[in-house]
Amino acid sequence: MQYAIVDIETTGSYAAASGITEISVQVLDAGGVVLERFETLVNPVHQIPGYIQALTGISNEMVAEAPLFEAIAEKVYALLHDKVFVAHSVNFDYSFVKSQLQACGYDLNANKLCTVRLSRKLLPGYASYSLGRLCEAVGIGHYNKHRAGGDTDATVALFQLLLEKDAEGYITKSLKKTSREQALPPNVPKSDFDQLPYTPGVYYFHDDKGKVVYVGKAKNIRYRVSSHFSNNSTGRQRQHFMRYVYHISYEECGTELMAAVKESTEIKRLWPRFNASQKKREDLYGIISYEDQNGYLRLGVDKMVRGKQLLNSFHHLEGAKASLRQLVQDHQLCPRLCFIDEQLFDETMHRLLCGGACEKRETPERYNQRVLEAMRYLENLPSFAIVDRGIHHDERSCILVWRGSFYGMGFISGEVQIERPEQLREYVTPYKENSTITNMLFAYAKRYPSKIIQFDQAS
Template sequence: MEFAIVDIETTGGYAERNRIVEIAIRVHDGERVIDQFDSLINPQRAIHPSVSAIHGITDRMVAEAPKFHEIAKEIYQMLQGRVFVAHSVNFDYSFLKTEFESLGAQFSFKKLCTVRLSRKLFPGLPSYSLGNLCQSLGIPLSDRHRAGGDVDATAILFSRLVEVDSQGFIQQSIKKNAMEHFLPSHLSKETFEKLPEVPGVYYFQNTHAQTIYVGKAINLKKRIYSHFTGSGQAHVKQRFKQEIADVKFTETGNELVALLHEASEIKRLKPTYNRALKMKIPLAGIYQYEDGQGYIRLAVARIKKGEKPIHMVKNEQHGRALLEDFKDKYQLCRKLLGIHKTSGPCFDHRLGDCQGACCQQESADVYNLRVQQALDTLKENEEDYLLIEEGRHAEEKAFVWVEKGKLKAWGFLNKESLIDAPSIENLEAVAQALEHDMDTYRIVRQYVKARPQIDLIKL
């Protein structure tokens, strides 16, 4: 069996929008290098200065180099019938696959990753980057970040891996690692295999044990695998996969708790690759304050970070409609509701439809009484109750605790304790605090709307 050890340099970090500028291939027969191929490639686009600063290849250097299609046949012949080997193999493989498929050619080879092999056969090293591996193993590495220099070092590394592979791990990997081809280089197959197929929240961590992404799943194993195989933004996925070294998870028993816990953890950890909850949902709120003359004023505005409105609404339009309804039902003043902007009496007062709070003809005490009546209607649905969902096992139920209409906490209880309404003390003993904000409000509202028969226990 022969191996094609490959290294490429590119115009950028992902195959979808970038091109190859240099390629080096070393054909290895399992003992030594028996053939080689090296070439600069004209990418037919500019090389960004920040990328050029890494590998040292400039636009001028590739101006007269062959275009990929001009040497594609020669490259393919070097790869054909051989196992594709590279350090972080998915990176190099994805670029070549993209290039060949753009020419209408199929590209499918068995793959081996020297990062993954090194982790198995040289366990316990401080780092498995090519530079650090070479330093740890005493492998000469010259012309760093050029395809020829890196591929020569990778070829020596591969020879070392073959020498120490007394258990036949390399051959086992070739035969059995169809699934591993999709896994990130730093993520072990064992870690993936241990993932349960249950609802929960998962955490992707890098080699420094930093959480770089938090997600929720109805089926943890299936959802996590989809990150490595499904469709999506290819450039983000490729960069993302290169960083993943471990997966942690929390079982939630159901989708509602998973959604809420995911939102909470994203805010707490602020992972690099989470974007959805960074784009704030344009919810609005009703705000209350007292002016200098003692009148209670109401206003509607979009909710800003850290603000706590007295009532949340879908958007400002819905908020204004609610205030207009207050105006009609409780004879409130449009000026004091923030609907009519004026420095003098409101327009309704001139028509006889306002009792004069806007110009102090009606006392603050009398006017505020009607405002309070309006606000009391907002509290009619502000009860204390539990939303009940499936737990993590058959004898358990999950709860989401709502207090005075606002989200308070979530947790798990034994089924038997839900026969009667559980005590506040029992709930607090197992509850995890939950922030009532625009994101969690939206999650629960949409979830319950889609499931009108969800179990509810009043407290």
């Protein structure tokens, strides 16, 4: 078995939108003896950002006359093919090299070893496992830092030390197909992955300070988390996961639907750095009621603020206005007394709906009866429960929609007979509603009516 120790310098943090500016490869035999060396600058066909020039010392002028990657692809592939690809934070270097080779017609599929992960196992107890600080701590000279050749020299010396320390054959075990060591981010303990269940739920990626940086849902938590790391995606998100994720936690849910609801609430609550979808703040609107100075009950739309009571709520202003317009038509209310734009109801429609309340030709008592009917309708929007399997065999999962809005979810004993929605409110945990969840639950209820317990409007 031979090892190819690799280091690259690049124009950016992920391969899909960046290029290689320098590459260094050293081939070692099974005992750690260096057999071959290769190093060159590369024209990345990208501008090198100023901060990277400052870090590496590689300028646009330096690479202007350097070979394109396609000119060295055959050589690089020959060095890496049938070798174990070794690097410090290996998935970063591997994703770039594999992508560049693939663009030149070469399909690299090598076993990988990460010297960060190996060092955490074989050289435990150090404060930092960055290449520079670890080399300093163990007495390895690290010269010409942030250049491919200097970093490769240091990684070779580190790997030779790891080979010496590996009395129990941990490196060989890490190369087995059943091991996750090749795929996991460099700083994530394998124990975090090993504890993941094969059940529906949500999973959390944490950074080095413990803060949640990503929340995901899954039908099978273990498979889904594995998919984030086992593919060779060159996109930004995967590279961010590889670089910033230090810990994985999870929460089991009874069903995939519960996981989707939990994910949505957690994204809104935690605002994780690497979640792109659903990160939009929602104002809450609703229909309000009050009595004017002439004794007429009036309806209108207003934004939800602390302490204000709404007859019902909507996540979009247009939804609230549309609902009010429907109430006006269904209960023959005066559009003007409900602050409806007169352009939406012409004079003819206004006369059909309004009995003269806006001109005081209809008494407040008679008009208010219809307003009260409309208000009672809003109070009796559909209530239903979505009941499905639980985490354990003797329980069921339950998601409660209360008067048209998501209320909460939880688990109930299989022996409990569900008769009234108020009964379920004692068992479920309340959650903050949002439009994504509400739309999801009504769509699910329509698609899977056999899992729905519908309650009477009077409940």
